[in-house]
Amino acid sequence: MSQALEELARRPSRWLDATGNHSETVLSTRVRLARNVVGSAFTHRAREEQLHHVMHSVVSASHKTSGLAHGLLLRMGDLEALDRQFLVERHLVSHDLVEGPSTRGILIGPDETLSVMINEEDHLRLQAIHSGFQLSECWRSANALDDELDSSLEYAFSEELGYLTACPTNVGTGLRASILVHLPALVLTKQINKVLQGVTQVGLAVRGFYGEGSEVMGNFFQVSNQTTLGQKEKETVEKLEGVTRQLIEYEERAREVLLRDARTQIEDKIYRALGTLKYCRSIHSQETLNLCSAVRFGVALGLESLPELPVLNEILVFSQPAHLQKLLGREMQAPERNVARAGYVRNKLN
């Protein structure tokens, strides 16, 4: 298992390959379904043996599905702090999950497109992640996995409310669909606050790079639905789809304005960012994210002689502290990490 984790830590996730639609603006699309099984209390109230039972049932059921038959099971209790942090950075598990006991875990499909968190806030959280803007595909993947699991597990479901979940905000469809969108032009033209205000007014949530409670970094925004009760899954997905299309359009218009009115300054900023990434000898993860964001913006603008999107996406994820340490096979304090990160980034870009 440890060997499998090491391999995972060295291989870029499928969703970083920038093959999805509008990959220059949308980094990834995610659909998450919250489910619980009957016969056990919700995770936070369940007894130890109930949690073990849930873990066992979910793993057995998952092994019968096409997507997770050969999945990698990681029990949080078996993992070092570094491995747990690595999984958070990878957008595979929540902060909530990694702090739990060994009865919590995650089952990860071969290319990370599908995964299931077990005994997080809910017994199961099915997750599908796709590259770029692929909301329907993502929803279809999650749905197919959900159907397969449903045939082996008995989900807690009420005819009146829908799927029952530990937190009322997830009751109903249990669906959270989100896109991670890169909006540097809206930030630079100072339209971002107005635009995001519009997004929240139609009932969607805007969060930072790591989702709930995380900071906005590198002009990446996570946009997702807020409500799950009394709404059909299709409605949720279509609403997010429509808003995302609008965000992309606003961002593209802002790009045109910037290229028209401030081309030199923008190009200068972008190529200097690339120069720094290529030549630095020590760099913090936050600065790496910001510089990658600038270069990614250059790719979106169609500027020449810039690295390819998949390379930039990979740096975004692999330059994070735990990824870097896993990649280099040793634990490092911040100053040593900053030097190692600079070496990794230079190496990827040269």
Added chain:
Amino acid sequence: MSQALEELARRPSRWLDATGNHSETVLSTRVRLARNVVGSAFTHRAREEQLHHVMHSVVSASHKTSGLAHGLLLRMGDLEALDRQFLVERHLVSHDLVEGPSTRGILIGPDETLSVMINEEDHLRLQAIHSGFQLSECWRSANALDDELDSSLEYAFSEELGYLTACPTNVGTGLRASILVHLPALVLTKQINKVLQGVTQVGLAVRGFYGEGSEVMGNFFQVSNQTTLGQKEKETVEKLEGVTRQLIEYEERAREVLLRDARTQIEDKIYRALGTLKYCRSIHSQETLNLCSAVRFGVALGLESLPELPVLNEILVFSQPAHLQKLLGREMQAPERNVARAGYVRNKLN
């Protein structure tokens, strides 16, 4: 004549070739001799025809010397503002000279090692500039030219005071010897003020990149003698020589300390500077100087994969506003210059 000036503007001066001693620390050495001829009032009190007469005599005398026989004569009155600024940037003429009428001028030897300003504050200011730390060689060059001129011209000289000059600070030997020294390690280790205080206490002057009244930029300092009266030329030269040796030694010690205690930060700063120079799309001359200064420091520290000193020296001089405009053959406002400068610098470094 204009053609000759255009050629001058495109060719790096000999003193930029970094062949002199300690070129990593001393950019250039200069020796200047102030002289006046009998029979005419000092420049600021002379009548027009006296100035014409001085100009004529000095040019005739110069054409009989080995160093200036094929010199290029530029009369300030014939030059555009851009050409005059170019000559100041080139360290060939003073601000004083370029603001004067056409009776002022400069005669420049083939490789710019020797030149004579005519009708500046004094009738003649002979100048020798050499690469690196070459005080004796520089003094010898200036002296040889002085002897040759002396055989055709009658210098204003008093047995008691020595050479007579317009300003009392130059009376005596009329000698000003100076070195342009690069002291980034002393600046970074915050020892520079103490060190420069010591320099002024022994009677030497410290100035900026363009000499008298100019700002310190890019950690370059011009150190020169203050007094000319009651001192033998040899004493003046030896004193500056001794102090320069000490400055070099202090700088080298500070470099060792920095490499020992802060190698990563220093390397990071230096290579980032190189990255910015190689990738910028718009850059101000002051920033270019500062970044070149950082990269030059890297060369002094023996770091790898950095540009050669002559290339950095050339950028230092040719990235200045008038040089850049002469090089590209057109007048440009600051924003256009900044873009052109970035292109020039990238081109030199790639």
